[in-house]
Amino acid sequence: MKRVAAVAALVSATGLAVAHGDDSHRDRPPVPAVKEQQPWGIAGDAKTVTRTIEVRMLDTMRFSPERIDIREGETVRFIHRNDGKVLHEFVLGTKQALDKHAELMMKFPDMEHDEPHMIHVRPGKAGDMVWTFNRAGEFDFACLIPGHYQAGMVGKVKVLPK
Incomplete structure (x- = not known):
């Protein structure tokens, strides 16, 4: 019980959500009405995908x-295909945010997320994410499953100004 309380307090303090996922997140509930602006953008609306x-x-x-190069203001549908035999995830963020979350994932490997900028995809499955890049800059994405991030499962998104 103490461990659950400690994890809840840690997750709450870092602003991370707990929940990871189903096979593809295609049946994920709609993004909440209040979308949270992140430094790398905001959850997108499928109707505005460009x-x-x-x-x-x-x-x-x-x-x-x-x-990946994107223009500021674009709403992108990412289709994530796990061509492997192990679970992978795609998490958008800044290098600092990803480093912090990866550290937590090492301590709590079964931690799950359910945020619009994070998706888990089981082997042989696909999932999608819709994101609006409303701020120019260079951002990161990564698989934060313990060992994957450390092995270099990372990428860059460059959002070019309008």
């Missing part, structure tokens, strides 16, 4: 592509 990008997750601990 482009679809497929991201493959590989057991070589790599994403394909590893670099």
Whole structure:
């Protein structure tokens, strides 16, 4: 019981949500009415998608592509395909946010998330995420499953100004 309380307090203090996932998140409930602005953008509306990008997750601990260029203001549907035999995830963020979350994942490997900028995809499955990149800059994405991030399963999103 003390461990559960400690994990809840730690997660609450870091602003991370707990929940990880189903096979694909395609049946994820709609994004809450109040969308939370992040430094790397905000949850998008499927009706305003301007482009679809497929991201493959590989057991070589790599994403394909590893670099994505986007224009500020674009709403992108990411289709994540796990071509491997192990669970992978795709988490958007800043390097600092990903480092912090990866550290937590090492301590609590069964921690789950249910945020619009995070998705778990089981082997051989696919899932999608809709995100609006409303701020220019360079951002990161990664698989934060323990060992994957440390092995280099990371990528970059460059959001070009309007």
